Amino acid sequence: MDLDLAQVRAFVLAAEELHFGRAAGHLSISQQALSKRIAALEARLGVRLLDRGGPGVRLTEAGARFLDPARRALAAGEQAAAAVVEAGRPLKVDVWGHLYAPMRTLAQVAARGERLDLELGHGRDLPSVSAALLHREIDAGFGRVHPPLDDGLAHRLVRLEPVDAVVSADHPLAAEPYLRPGQLRDSVLWIPGPLDRLDFLRHFADHFGIGRLAGGPNLGLDHFAAQIVAEPDCFSLFPADSPLPGVPGIRSIPLLEPTPLYAWSLLWRRDDTHRLLDSLLAAIADEGRRNRWVEYDPHRDWLP
Known part of the structure; x- marks a missing residue:
């Protein structure tokens, strides 16, 4: 038939x-x-x-x-x-978690990867990128992966990225050289977007006893920084090696004992046969080994 x-x-x-x-x-x-x-x-x-x-x-x-x-x-x-x-078609990759700048990691990989032809786009969150993958609108996704995940999708951990506490210069702890996460219990955690899309911040608040949360829409880095500066009792989390926007009065303080790590993963369909997917995975593995991207010590670090 x-x-x-x-x-x-x-x-x-x-x-x-x-x-x-x-x-x-x-x-x-x-x-x-x-x-x-x-x-x-x-x-x-x-x-x-x-x-x-x-x-x-x-x-x-x-x-x-x-x-x-x-x-x-x-x-x-x-x-x-x-x-x-598909012999000449670029690999379509959507990213999410834009406040934490996923493009930095992919750009670093692409710069070293030979003949990596990537077409990068933006997804809203994990569910929207997963749906685009399952409907074959894209070839891969890059962001924070967490359950539940469709059985038709596979993922690989790419990077464990330390995050700092970002506070106003007027915050009571702004002068500290470093902070333990528990020291932020009396502060307000600023959530740049719906909490159900930011499970990392939700887990952080639950684990370290941060009882007061506040938030608003994600309108970009400048708006994020302005909100922190405007509220002296607020803080949020931001990648340790990512430059903050040039907004006066903002401080980034390392978090230690333990250091929270934000997990980045590559996500793809299990049945995907695009010629460049294996090349991208190999380039990611090489860059990860070179920069020790997936080091984790449970006595020193925290993962949700």
Whole structure:
């Protein structure tokens, strides 16, 4: 039986989203066109794959059996096409966690990696980048990975980056040469964005007993620094080797005993066959060894 992969893809997206509107949006087609593709597939197979009645969309028993082989068929089609058309295409990589400047690490890797042709973009957070990967809109993602993670994705730790406490020059602890995280219990942790997207800061607050949190939208580094300067009892966390914006009245203080480490990882689809993915992983490994990026001592460091 010859299957139309466009029809198979329409079914897989509808089965994953359980919503025709969202599935149609991923394909940039109308719901009516999506429904026609799935109906044609069902007619070809002679079975109903999706129940459309009631408040939502549900897989039938036949649809549940068909879903995993359908995914494999799409992956095989992607691999066949990639062998011909991807020879000159750059590796598409989305980054997230922009306040902590993920581009610095990728730029350092790309500068040493031979023939690394990367096309860099911006994702909002881990869920949005994961969705883009699963829908084959990008080839890889770079940021902080935390559970839950889809079984179709793989990741590798790239860098454990120490973070400092960033405070106003008027903060009571601003003159200290270094701080233990517990010394910040009486301060307010500034959260630059929704807390559910910044699980590192949430874990830090829970672990070290930071009871007072405040926040607002992430409007960039200058706004972040201005907020810290304007609130003398506030602090936030920032990569130790990343330059602060040139806002007067801001201080960066090392955190020791323990030093919090921010984990950066590369994320990709398990079935990805892009020719440059292995090259990127090799370049990351070389740069990591050269700069000791993944050193961790549980007696000295803290990881959530």
